[in-house]
Amino acid sequence: MSTAQSGRMNDNDKSITGFAMISHAVVHTYELSIPILMVIWLAEFSVSTAILGTVVAVGYGLFGLGALPAGILVDRFGSRELVLACLAGMGASFLLLSAAQGIVTITIALCLWGVAASIYHPAGLSLISTGVEQRGTGFAYHGMAGNFGIAFGPLLTAVLLLFFDWRLVTALLVIPAGIAIAYALTASFDERAAVQAETDGGDIDENAEGQMTLSRFVADSRALFTLGFTVAIAVVMMNGLFYRGTLTFLPDVLSDFMPDIAQQLQLFDPDSPMAEEFNPASYLYAGLLMVGMAGQYVGGKLTDRIRTETGLAVIFASLTVVAVLFVPAAQAGLATLLLVSALLGFLLFSLQPMYQATIAEYSPPGERGLSYGYTYLGVFGIGAAGAAIAGFLLSIGSVWQTFVILAVFPAAGAILAIALSKTGDRRS
Template identity: 50%
Template sequence: MALNANDRSIAGFTMTGHALVHWFETSIPIFLVVWIVEFDVSVAWIGIVVALGYAPFGLGALPGGILADRFGTKRLILFCLAGMSSAFLVLALAAVADSIYAVAVGLVLWGIAASVYHPAGLSLISTGVEERGTVFAWHGIAGNVGIALGPFVAATLLFVLEWQYVAAILAVPGLVAVAYGLRAEFDPVAATDATGSDSPQALSLSELRSNSRVLFASAFAIVFVIVTFEGLFYRGVLTFLPEILHGLPAMAEIELAAGLEGIEPGDYIYVGLLVVGMAGQYTGGKLTSRVPAARGLAVIFTILAVLALAFVPVTAMGLGMILVYCAVLGFFLFAIQPFYQEAVAVYTPPDTRGLSYGYTYLGEFGLGATSIAIGGFVLSESLGLFFAMLAGFALTGALLSAGLVVGLDRVGILATDPERAD
């Protein structure tokens, strides 16, 4: 079914925002490799620094969800776009201080600004769009475009420019998006029974406590934990994979043409993984209308656990198998995301959707960021142990998702849409 004008307007606005959030987010691991050399720090220490930036990206999602319900989703998304761009300009200036601590400050500012996007953007789609599954899919693809282009542009520019100039250049599209967003017009509640516009709504502390109790007395409590374990896996993989790929013996065997000696092949394999993730994101989004969210989560978590355990053996099979492995990993790493987004929509009422997505991304990106700090220390000890840790995260998510499939969702309040949950 074709999207109506309101759906198209919301899709364009949120796709732009989603692409840019991940444009910034996934360029950071490319800088991570540079910062290790630039500031002469260990993988464990840089893991802590990057975790300080990624943590508020998730921890701010809860207040972001509250603010989305109170002040309106469009305002929050515009703030996000302007704030992220400004933070990367601050990050560029951190090079003048020649301090890893200044870099940490820039990352924290980025994380605060970026934190409001997902609860605001997904809430806007869930309440304003009639063809929710389709727009979730396209929204996910846009995120993957940003996920792939961010590190690709960063890695390519780093071949010819100092990292601080690259950070400043990456900020420019966000400023352009603010100008576009100011002109966008749409009805943010067209898909609900509500009427009105994206206007301020009062949310008292007692209402916050009451709505939170309702959410966590239902199956959403299980969904929250599931999303947290997905975040632990996702963050651990994407943050350290560029550094891991750089160190593989197979990378040293790649012969580069004259003039390209400064290019890191591992960075472009990483980008390729993210590009394949677009297909996974789109496929997952389309399947949410056919496969119950909990069942889809259980299956994909199991696949991710197997892939994590297979990483070390695959690296001994040569470059070709590494490429195939990364493509498969990229597909399923992103195919899972529309399923947990749909699970939140299924297990929560519309009037707490902003709050529910706030909690969701508190788990995904906030609590999930702990795997960066932990992973840096584990990785410094053993590559195999690092991927065993990731497999444990995925297996836990699979077991919890299977619990939803067999009926744990019947504890407390039932799903908002029982027919879609079954």
């Protein structure tokens, strides 16, 4: 019995998954530390939510826009070297951020981070989809590691800000990239083991991967964009817009609903610097993201058991309800605030392995890098507009109105997921 039949990961699966997990965690450690820092930047640089939301949207947008050229490079050169370049670039961008004295330098540093970070998802997800035989399990663990970084980044940043200036904190955040690079250099694996297993060594043209020209890019893109793949990209765009729209300003939004726990429990001297810096909303935000690890695991496991289109439709519909009820639940008390936050975190991140596996179903193995390039162009590139949209909505209306309008995105995602199930364009 093969490992694919037994449901167990082989050594190659484990090596690739470990490599991807630590790299994925570092990417999101940086990504979600930014909203915590935004709370400080709003006060220190006296900028509006609309302006800062647009600035951050530019950096986050490059996180997605760079995914398409990164996907092309993955199909030509493979994943390992590109992931290493991603890690090094992100560390360097946060080092530059530590020297920022104004919003312009912050913008430049975030743009550099976005370009470097954009490499990861096409490279890492292509690696799992072509190298890991237990793909659903690989996506589940990969997603959990990402959520660890998503939760660890804000938590680590919030804790460090209790003791250090934000510029020193961003300098210290370079360390995770260094650790990940050191680990990555020791990993050994076959990037195409699962594809060889699926095709019996067959129908992928290895020579075709060596040269990428504009005409080939156009031809590959035309071949990739079947009706099913096009609808799948629209689905992940809805996820990206809602993801970025809700998470970017969430630490600041949660501050409006959180009681002053530090004063109630007398955790610090009221006149101490730590009391001034302690923000309980940052810890609730980190906890919400940590709950997302369970969502990633459940979503990943379900991709091996149900049609992903069905899973996407159910989760999107549930997110629509949670978005509409989020503010009334938050206003009802601490218990309902914690409950609705946990639901938001669980559902939001259970989507990720679902749409990642869906893209694999609607794209050929030889073009996985390109397919995930387009995916993250949609998720993080176009999705970055969610940050600007949320910042604008918060500047002209209430938090409840903002969440209700943002609920349009998961509602549209549910409808598109149902439509996707009717196309019949699956490739695998």
